[in-house]
Amino acid sequence: MTMSLIKFFSTNGQTESVDFKTALLMGQAPDKGLYMPEQIPQIRIEQFSKMSYPEIAYEVIKPYLGDLVSDSDLLAMLEDAYNYDVPVERVYDEKYVMRLDRGPTCSFKDYAARAMGRLIQYFLKQEGRSILILTATSGDTGSAVAHAFYGLDNVLVVVLFPEKEVTQRQRRQMTTLGKNIFPLAVNGKFDDCQALVKQAFADADLSALNLSSANSINIGRLLPQAVYYFYAHSRVAPRGEEIVFSVPSGNFGDLMGGLLAMKMGLPVQKFVVATNENDEFPSFMNTGIYEPIRPSKNCVSNAMNVGHPSNLARLFNLYGGQMDETGQVSLQPDLAAMRKDIYAVSITDEETRQTIKEAYSQYKVLLEPHGAVAWAGLMKYLQECGDASPCVSLETADPAKFPEEIVRATGINPPLPVAMARLDELEENFEMMDGQYSSLKDYLRRFL
Ligand SMILES: *Cc1c(COP(=O)(O)O)cnc(C)c1O
Numbered sequence: 001m002t003m004s005l006i007k008f009f010s011t012n013g014q015t016e017s018v019d020f021k022t023a024l025l026m027g028q029a030p031d032k033g034l035y036m037p038e039q040i041p042q043i044r045i046e047q048f049s050k051m052s053y054p055e056i057a058y059e060v061i062k063p064y065l066g067d068l069v070s071d072s073d074l075l076a077m078l079e080d081a082y083n084y085d086v087p088v089e090r091v092y093d094e095k096y097v098m099r100l101d102r103g104p105t106c107s108f109k110d111y112a113a114r115a116m117g118r119l120i121q122y123f124l125k126q127e128g129r130s131i132l133i134l135t136a137t138s139g140d141t142g143s144a145v146a147h148a149f150y151g152l153d154n155v156l157v158v159v160l161f162p163e164k165e166v167t168q169r170q171r172r173q174m175t176t177l178g179k180n181i182f183p184l185a186v187n188g189k190f191d192d193c194q195a196l197v198k199q200a201f202a203d204a205d206l207s208a209l210n211l212s213s214a215n216s217i218n219i220g221r222l223l224p225q226a227v228y229y230f231y232a233h234s235r236v237a238p239r240g241e242e243i244v245f246s247v248p249s250g251n252f253g254d255l256m257g258g259l260l261a262m263k264m265g266l267p268v269q270k271f272v273v274a275t276n277e278n279d280e281f282p283s284f285m286n287t288g289i290y291e292p293i294r295p296s297k298n299c300v301s302n303a304m305n306v307g308h309p310s311n312l313a314r315l316f317n318l319y320g321g322q323m324d325e326t327g328q329v330s331l332q333p334d335l336a337a338m339r340k341d342i343y344a345v346s347i348t349d350e351e352t353r354q355t356i357k358e359a360y361s362q363y364k365v366l367l368e369p370h371g372a373v374a375w376a377g378l379m380k381y382l383q384e385c386g387d388a389s390p391c392v393s394l395e396t397a398d399p400a401k402f403p404e405e406i407v408r409a410t411g412i413n414p415p416l417p418v419a420m421a422r423l424d425e426l427e428e429n430f431e432m433m434d435g436q437y438s439s440l441k442d443y444l445r446r447f448l
Contacts, residue, residue, distance in 0.1 A: 005039075005041075005063065005064075005066040006020070006037050006038060006039050006041070006063065006064050006066065007019060007037075007038045008020065008022075008023040008035040008036060008037055008038065008219055009035065009036055009038055010029035010030075010031050010033030010034065010035060010036075011029075011033040011034045011035075011036060011313040011314060011316075011317045011322070011323075012029065012031040012032060012033030012313075012324055012325070013031075013033065013322070014031035014033070015029050015030045015031040015033070017038060018035070019066070019068065020064055020065050020066070020068055020219070021068050021123050023035040023219045023220075024116070024119060024120060024123065024218065024219060024220040025120065025123060025124075025131065025212055026212065027201070027211075027212045027213030027214070027215070027217060027218045028198065028201050028213055028217050028218075032198065032201075032202065032324070032325045033313065033324075033325070034217050034219075034310065034311070034313050034314050035219040036219075036314055036317055036318075037064060037219075037260075040260065040263045040264055041063035041064070041264060042264060042265045043059060043060055043063070043230070043264045043265050043266075044059075044265075045230060045233070045234065045240070045265065045266065046240075048230060048231075048233070048234035049234045049235070049238040051234070053082045053086050053227075053228075053231055054075065054078040054079040054081070054082045055075075056227060056230050056231050056234065057078045057081075057082060057115070057224065057227045058074060058075050058078050059230075060223070060226055060227045060230055060261075060264070061074070061078070061115070061223050061224065061227070062074060064223055068123075069119070069122060073122065077115070077118040077119065077122065078115065080118065081114035081115045081117075081118055081224075082111075082114070082115075084102040084103055084104075085099075085102045086098070086099070086100070086102065086228065086231060087099045087102070088232055088235045088236060088392065089365070091359075091363050091365050091393075092363060093389065094236065094389040094390035094391065095378070095389075095390070095391045095393070096232070096236055096390065096391065096392045096393070097365060097367070097371065097375070097392075097393050097394075097395050098228065098232050098392050098393070098394055098395065099395045100228060100394060100395065100396055101395060101396065101397050101398040101417075102398075102417075103144070103419075104147050104419050105140065105143040105144045105147050105173050105419065106397060106398035106400070106401060106417055106419055106420060107139075107140035107143075107144060107303070107396055107397040107398070107401070108140075108225075108228075108254065108394070108396040108397070109140045109141050109143075109144035109145075110144045110147075110148075111224050111225060111227070111228060112144070112220075112221035112222075112224045112225050112253070113141070113144035113145045113147070113148040113214065113221070114144075114148050114224075115220070115223075115224035116148070116214065116218065116220035116221050116224065117145070117148030117149050118148075119220055120149075120155070120212070120220065121149075121152060121154075121155070124154050124155070125154075129154065129210065130153075130154035130155065130156075130210065131154070131155055131156075131209075131210040131211070131212045132155075132156045132157075132158065132209045132210060132211055132212070132444075132447055133145065133149060133155060133156065133157045133158070133211075133212050133213070133214050134158050134160075134197050134200055134201070134211050134212070134213060134444070135157070135158070135159055135160070135197065135213060135214040135215050136159075136160045136161075136190065136193035136194040136196070136197045136215060137159055137160070137161045137166075137174075137190070137193070138161075138162070138165070138166075138190040138250060138251070138302060138303045138304070138305055138306060139161070139165070139166045139167070139170045139302045139303035140170060140303050140396075140397060140401075141214070141215065141303075142159035142160075142161050142170075142173075142174045142183065143170065143173030143174045145157060145159065145214040146159060146173075146174050146177055146181045146183075147173075147177070149180070149181075150177055150179060150180070150181060151179055151180065152180060153180070155180060156180050156182065156447060157180060157181050157182065157214075158182045158183075158184065158443075158444065158447075159174055159181070159182070159183045159184065160184050160186050160193040160196060160197060160433075160440075161174065161183065161184070161185060161186065161190075161193065162185075162186055162188055162189050162190050162192070162193060162305075163185040163186060163187055163188075163432065164298075165189065165190065165298055165302050165305060166302060167302065167401060167402060167404075169400070169401050169403075169420065169423060169424075170302075170401060171183075171185075171428070171430075172423050172424070172426065172428060173420070173423065174430070175428040175429055175430040176423065176426035176427065176428055176429075178429055182430075182431075183429075183430040183431075184430065184431055184432075184433050184440075184443065185430055185431070185432045185433065186433050186434075186435055187432070187433070187434050187435055188434075188435035189295050189296050189305070189307070190296065190305055190306060191294070191295065191296055191306065191307050191308060192435045194215070194310065196435070196437055196440050197213065197215065198325065199437050199440075200437075200440060200441070200444060201213065203441065205441070206441070206444055206445075206448075208448055209444060209447055209448060215251070215253075215310065217310050217311070221253055222253060222256055222257055222260065222314075223257075223260070224257070225253060225254055225256070225257025225258075226257040226258070226260045226261040226264065227257075227261075228257075229245060229257065229258045229261040229262075229266055229268075230261055230266055232245070232392045233266055233267070233268075233392075236390040236392060237267070237390055240267060241267060241390075242267040242268060242269040243267065243268060243269060243389075243390045243391065243392060244268070244269050244270045244271075244272065244378070244381070244388050244389075244390070244391040244392070245258055245268060245270075245271050245272065245391075245392050245393075245394065246271075246272035246274055246374040246375065246377050246378035246381070246391065246392070246393040246394065247271055247272065247273055247274065247374060247394055248274050248275075248301065248304060248370040248371065248373045248374040248377075248394060248396055249273050249274060249275050249281070249304060249309070250275070250276075250278075250301075250303055250304030250305065250306040250309065251306050251309045251310055251311055252273075252281070252309040252310070252311035252312060252314075252315060253310075253311050254394065254396070255271060255273055255311070255315070256311045256314050256315060256318075258271055259271065259315070259318060259341070262341070263318070268341075269388060270341065270342070270343055270381070270385075270388070271341060271342050271343070272342075272343050272344075272345065272374070272377045272378050272380075272381045273342050273343065273344045273345070273377070274344075274345055274346075274347055274373045274374045274376065274377025274378075275304060275344070275345075275346050275347070275373070276297070276299035276300075276301045276304050276305070276346070276347060276348075276349070276352065276373055277297045277299050277346060277347075277348055277349065278293050278296050278297050278299065278304065278305060278306055278307055278346075279293075279346035280292055280293050280307065280308065280309075281309065281312070281344055282344040282345055282346045283346075284344075285335075285338065285339065285342065285344040288332065288335055290312075290323070290327060290329050292307050292308035292327045293307035293308070294307050294308070295307060299349050299352075299369075300349050300352055300353070300369040300402075300405055301352060301369040301370045301372075301373050302369075303370060303396075303397070304370060304373065308326075308327045310325070312327070313325065315333075315338075316329070316331075316333045318333075319333035319334045319335075319337055319338050320333055320334050320337075321333025321334070343377075343381050343384075343385065345377045345380050345381070347372075347373045347376045347377055347380075351376050352369050352372045352373055352376065353369075353372075353405065353408070353409050354376075354409075355367065355372040355373075355375055355376040355379075356368070356369070356372045356405065356406065356409035356410060357409040357410060359372065359375060360409070360410040360412065361410075366399050366406070366410070366412065366414060367395060367399070368395070368397050368398065368399040368401060368402045368405070368406065368414075369402055369405055370395075370396045370397055371393070371394065371395030371396060371397070374393045374394050374395070374396075375393045377393075378391055378393045398414070398417050398420075399414035400414040400415065400416045400417060400420060401420075402414075431443070
């Protein structure tokens with residue numbers, strides 16, 4: 001008999017709470033809500049400045065797992081998952097950029113996918129089960145998840161991506177793998193892909209497939225995304241002072257990791273939440289009225305082209321409100337408390353490009369569009385609210401994923417990281433699909 005310390009409830013409140021393992025393997029709760037921990041453990045951070053990244057990850061994640069995973073297995077998994085650098089670069093004074101792009105697919109999605117992938121494999125082996133991971137991507141999740149599960153014989157991965165809104169290199173990271181990875185180019189937007197995936201989860205005809213999600217709706221992605229906030233803090237504020245984070249936000253999984261870290265006791269002064277022109281959340285923070293943007297706007301920071309972020313259901317819950325999966329708000333969150341913790345700002349494409357240019361000319365710091373949105377957001381915050389220190393802006397992808405934009409803004413052709421060295425030569429394999437649910441269902445039936 002295993003026993004977990006912390007249970008996970010659904011934000012829709014129509015289903016029973018479950019342990020971590022169940023929440024992880026299900027992804028979305030049966031009532032279409034998102035899982036959240038019933039209790040948030042307090043983490044002691046005094047020793048973190050002396051610890052490695054995997055050691056900090058262990059301290060942060062362990063309390064949620066109870067005895068579902070042995071201590072030594074968990075530490076080994078995390079050491080294996082986080083075998084790459086996590087640079088925290090000083091830009092000026094105490095303003096830093098944390099580069100979360102050194103994993104195998106060169107985006108911060110590797111942080112979540114690699115830990116979640118290893119945990120899922122661990123539990124599947126225990127149970128002798130197999131699953132089909134069905135996931136929607138706005139650009140980077142697909143490849144991170146595909147790489148995390150690549151070549152396993154008890155996992156199939158089907159990835160839906162918006163055909164016209166990912167860069168060639170982002171697409172190639174998904175379509176050049178083969179084996180158990182099945183990419184689908186959808187004629188539609190990310191929000192359409194996400195809606196299709198949600199519909200498949202709710203479809204009883206497909207239950208024999210054991211569908212699981214690897215989107216940021218999965219709690220297994222959220223917990224690892226709390227870790228790098230602790231890590232950054234330990235490196236720039238070893239005396240334990242409060243710091244500011246700037247988070248480039250699309251589906252708000254990254255931000256939820258940060259908020260969870262703060263609720264676990266991390267000293268944070270403010271989260272700057274920077275979106276691109278899909279400004280439904282900054283608008284909500286101004287007006288208290290939430291309106292999804294349909295269809296979402298196609299911006300250069302393409303992984304953030306989200307017109308209705310799934311994780312707002314969690315964010316609202318954390319502040320005492322309730323939002324269902326469609327974006328319907330049945331209980332308003334405590335806006336004053338949200339405004340105390342969060343400064344939300346929307347950055348235009350023009351500002352994004354200008355920021356890439358200026359960061360390079362002023363500081364010789366190469367940013368890509370998502371990291372530039374965060375940096376621009378931080379600069380606006382400092383201008384409006386006065387200086388604060390230290391500040392950490394998250395750079396979530398490698399500039400080489402967006403060569404056209406970088407060349408245009410800086411004249412520099414970003415060097416290709418080793419992980420992507422052969423990407424442009426490999427053969428691609430994927431299928432095209434219209435945005436109809438019946439097409440996805442037909443496609444998935446072949447795996448039954
Ligand atoms: C996914 C992604 C984001 C947005 O993260 P969310 O958790 O969806 O808010 C930002 N930058 C990059 C490069 C991404 O891939």
